Amino acid sequence: MVVRGIEYRWRESHGRAHTFERFREPGILETFDDARLTEEAGRHDYIFNRDHHAPGRERARSRAALDDISSLPEAERPEVLRRREWVGRFLALVEAGRAVRTHAGATEAIAVIAAELEAERLARLGEGGEGPKQRVDAHRESAEAECPPVRRPSSDGLLRWTRAFVRGGRDPLALRDRRHVSSGHHRRLDPGLERLVAGAADGYLSMERPTIDQCLFDLKIAVRAANVEREREGLRPFACPSKKVLTKAIGGMPKARVHAARYGAGSVENLKSNEDGFDVTWIGQRVEIDEWEVQVQAVLEKHGVWQRLDAEWRKSAGRVRLWACTALDTASRIVLAMSLSRTGNTAENAVSCLAMVVSDKTRLARWAGAQTAWDMSCVPTLIVTDGGAGFKSDAFKMAAAGLHANIKLPPAARPRGRPRVERFFRTLELHVGGRLPGRTFSNPVDRGDYDSAERAAILETVLRKILILSVVDSYHCRPHRGLRRETPIDAFERLDGTHGIGAEPGPTVRRNALGVDRICRTGPHGVGFLDLTYRSAALVRDFNQRGARDATVRVDAMDLGCVSVLIDGEWETCVCRDPGMQGTSLAVKIAADQDLRRRFKAKARVRESVVLDAIAKTKELVEAGVEQFGLGRLRPTAEQLDRIEAALASRYVPPWERGTHPTLEEVMADATPRGTPFTGGVVVGGIDEVDEETSPVGDGAGTADAVAGAGAAPPPSPPDDGRAEDGGDGDDGPVSDEYVEFEEDDDA
Known part of the structure; x- marks a missing residue:
């Protein structure tokens, strides 16, 4: 029995309790009850094979050089099954007392068994029975191919098979012949020519990375030089091997050795399979985060001015490429976050992406015009990133530690360590990049005569909306090949109903872990940030004891309803006096203030004359009072x-x-x-x-x-x-x- 990679052999059983000994560690015993055995039997790595360690079966596996009959090559299976049929019938005759295990007894048994097999064969062909013929002559050839004539073994062969079968614990592997260990094959090439082929194959292992065709030319030159020497010695010249022979020789070398010789020893890590981190069953168990430079150039715009610019001025506007820091849940393939920034590999963008992972992003989706909600959030258990500066920063590590999440940094230059998010970037590039003007390319050859900067016609704000739409309404709602054609949003709902999602950290934990620190002044009314005032009982006591002072305030840009103030080394939550700020993000606040400022400024122009008249009347009243009292x-x-x-x-x-x-x-x-x-x-x-x-x-x-x-x-x-x-x-x-x-x- 193999349980979780550990091999056991059975020792004894008492009722429903069974004692097993570790095969590789003799003397270590473990007890399994029926309930645990039933639970382990449902795992994919559970193996149970009765009498696997019996002496006879071990001898059979050693003789056949195989661990299981299912590993037997297909070409050898008919012969093993034929021998199994003859030995089984012979042992049945011996046990029935109708034959003995001698040469004479084996000869008699062979005649009896051959007659039985021939009768069964004719019956399958439809010729042995008394009824009508079941097969027509047109099908006779194919029927005989299915039921070949009976081949009789010799008496020595039958006895040898029987002894091997019995000694092998009646395991069919004991009947495998020894041709698989034979080394009597004939060489196809002369030893001298094989050395030349091996030398040409070694030339393929170079940092210059020559092609197989170039190595074939080197082989032809070596063969020609060897033939000159052979002609002097009176030997027959070599015929140059084909490209197929050289390719086979190169393919026979270890793949890791070839890759290390051509790309460097460090690149061998990319050939290793992903053995950890992909056995995920619930949402947030493994979240991959990486940055991607959007392959589209966007046009910079200035709010309030762009609509008044003519075509020439718009062409002269600056161009920018956005960086998308994206978090992808491995289990459901849901995009949990996409933080867009003009600069890449920054700690601010990495922390902002992590803040989006634990937040509801429906308002952002509505701003982009999406029809599907983007309310998927979770607290990640394991975060897998690349080696970018933003992910190595102390700010990102502290933010992850505040959420009690573990960070894993795969080796550098190994995208296989986070394949899901890397494949998502490729998908997004195919779905978005080919539709927008101003796209960029990976190299000048692919770009050709395409001028990305000249053809850029998408405003930065529009590009942000397009990327969000591509994720929320397109990617989340398309069948995913990695999910067996299930859409990511359906997979998220299914896993949520099956395993659930870990409890959200709450606004206080999210703010303390992911917030931004500011220095603000406290006062009798509380602490101010922007044009908002926040207060709490702890802040009242602090002001009464210390008076007004500069305090560290931590703000969550996703929710301005509360802030955290550092008082005596502890973060105290202070509530905004404006109840309408609960759940309001900083971006919404800034946009609303800008809109109000524009509207109030327009109304102020209308009432400007009234203000000037009031100031003039005030001056007249002051001057009249001075004259009345004679004051100077x-x-x-x-x-x-x-x-x-x-x-x-x-x-x-x-x-x-x-x-x-x-x-x-x-x-x-x-x-x-x-x-x-x-x-x-x-x-x-x-x-x-x-x-x-x-x-x-x-x-x-x-x-x-x-x-x-x-x-x-x-x-x-x-x-x-x-x-x-x-x-x-x-x-x-x-x-x-x-x-x-x-x-x-x-x-x-």
Whole structure:
């Protein structure tokens, strides 16, 4: 029995438990129950062969140099089956007591067996029975070919076959003759000529990579030189072998040796078969990622300007070729991601491709005009890439580690390590490249007189849409030869229903693993990114403890609904205050802002005259106020600004909040302004800025320079009712040290 590549031999059984010993490691025993044997029997590598290690059967396999009767060459099968028929009938006669295993007994048995076989043959031909003839004469020749005449063996031959069959454990392999080990074949070529052919074949093993025809010319030259020597010695000249003989000699050499001699030792890796990574059964088990330069030149465009350019200016526009970083699921052949960029082998494009693998891409498909959804996503278990700089970068490795995915880098210059995605690129090139103007070619010979840059007529945005359409609506919906004519989208649904898909990482894990870091400023309203504000309870506590600071913010370009802020070494999720940003990508946000900016700018031009009139009226009102009060200075001094800041930092408590009922005079005093901006005084919560004698309020007189200085008398204190204000003892105290609390409204 062979289980998972390990060969066992049976030792004993007790009920439903069976003990086996490892054949290559004697002494190591393992027990298998019926349930496990049934499970292992369903595997493709399970082998069970009764009495395989019996001494007789091992002797038969050694004699035949084969492990199984099914490996017997087809040309030898009729003879082995004929011997098996004769030996079986002879042993049946011996067991029945009608013959003995001697020369005389074998001779008698041969006559009996020959008569039986001839009667059976005639019966098959329709001549031995009493009924009507079953075959016509026209078919007699073909019938005799199917039932050849009986050939009798000699008594020595029958006894020799019988002994070999019995000693071989009654295995038909023991009846194979020894002609397969015979070396008595005749040489077709003279030994000297064979050496010349071998020398010409060795000339094929060169880094210059000569052709077989060139090696044949070298062989003819060598034969001609050898014939000159043979003529001097009186020998018959050699006839030059044909190209077929030389080709056979080259083909008989090891393929790896030929390839290493012609292409270098490192290229031998490409000849190895793919023995690992292709036994996949579920989605995401193996995901191949690679980059491909799109074989089409696109025209660069500038939004908002392209439509106004004439034909000459459009021809002078720049050309660009896109790089498609693509991820392909091996089990279903679904394209999980295609990140398009103007530059290749970059870490940004590789990480962007990995982010698309774990995201829903239906919005991108709808933008391109696709009818089929592109919602296929998964968390890959194994990621197979090439040796590009983007895939070797720390950013890509960290992103894969954040998703708990393993990365495998096949040897360099070995596309067989990721054959599925390489074949997909070829398919995409055939389906797309031949239909678009401006396509490129692999070499100048294939290109011919085709001018790719001159014939480029596809805008970059249009090319991106065409590539997405080719994947979502064309490739996913076509029968795939590797899936036995099943479409990739049907295979994805089938595997999803059978094995399921691993749970999605969620927006937080995806953002922390694949996001982009930015430095943003925190404040009392939260942290800002673009024109959006994000906040959380952890950010409130951080602001109350540290105040405003620069913080690291990680943003997911696929979802601006939340960001992650690094606080004390941990990523804290902050939610956008605009609920409409949930699930909105950065590209959608930028496009919407550009559209709004264009529309608002057009409306602003219409209302520009209204704004100018408002500014003019404001200037007139200011000038009228200055003339009314006779003021000439509107700029406050530094000392006044210091007092204003101190006053704004204190808390003013009106009389009706002091615990006593205010009088009419106190109410009027609080309602009366104690200063005006035109004199440098500012109304700030009950603090007197100017003197009553110099105040212009009431009599309209006074000068601009009559401003209370640092030595002015303090304002009268309110009556003391035994209660102190917050942060003081009843007088104007120090600045309040209360924590700033975030409010839900915009006026916080």
